[in-house]
Amino acid sequence: MSRFWEDKPLEALDRAEWEALCDGCGLCCLHKLEDADSGDFFPTNVACKLLDLHSGQCSNYRHRRALVPDCLRLTPKLAHSIQWLPESCAYRLRADGKPLPDWHPLITGDPESVHRAGISVRGWTVSETAVDDLEMHILDGDARR
Numbered sequence: 047m048s049r050f051w052e053d054k055p056l057e058a059l060d061r062a063e064w065e066a067l068c069d070g071c072g073l074c075c076l077h078k079l080e081d082a083d084s085g086d087f088f089p090t091n092v093a094c095k096l097l098d099l100h101s102g103q104c105s106n107y108r109h110r111r112a113l114v115p116d117c118l119r120l121t122p123k124l125a126h127s128i129q130w131l132p133e134s135c136a137y138r139l140r141a142d143g144k145p146l147p148d149w150h151p152l153i154t155g156d157p158e159s160v161h162r163a164g165i166s167v168r169g170w171t172v173s174e175t176a177v178d179d180l181e182m183h184i185l186d187g188d189a190r191r
């Protein structure tokens with residue numbers, strides 16, 4: 047396979063390439079709280095109800111925006127501007143002109159590599175269906191743990 051993610055800017059990727067660029071970490075599907083005064087974001091370990099906490103995949107990707115109206119459809123333009131995308135996010139990395147990490151499934155050829163690297167939501171997140179108070183789930187320090 048050509049290394050399209052290095053050869054092309056985000057804006058030039060076709061639909062299949064764009065989808066393949068996602069590392070499957072699921073981190074963007076975790077709730078974030080925003081400080082209304084400062085605009086700062088506070089990540090939590092609480093996931094959207096549609097997120098499969100083991101695979102890191104949306105359980106209803108096709109209809110997600112009907113089921114979760116505020117689900118964001120990431121675009122090249124947004125990848126350049128959204129502050130809360132995790133630093134490991136492949137779209138953010140490529141928007142910043144950075145290479146994909148060694149554990150990215152496009153590099154390894156194995157979708158499990160993102161989990162083995164400890165980057166994904168597997169093993170430390172909970173579903174919003176099991177949580178009453180998001181503020182109790184704000185993460186300390188690093189955005190993922």
Ligand code: SF4
Nearest residue numbers: 068069071072074135
């Ligand atoms: S954070 Fe980025 S790479 Fe990870 S699942 Fe979301 S869009 Fe894909």
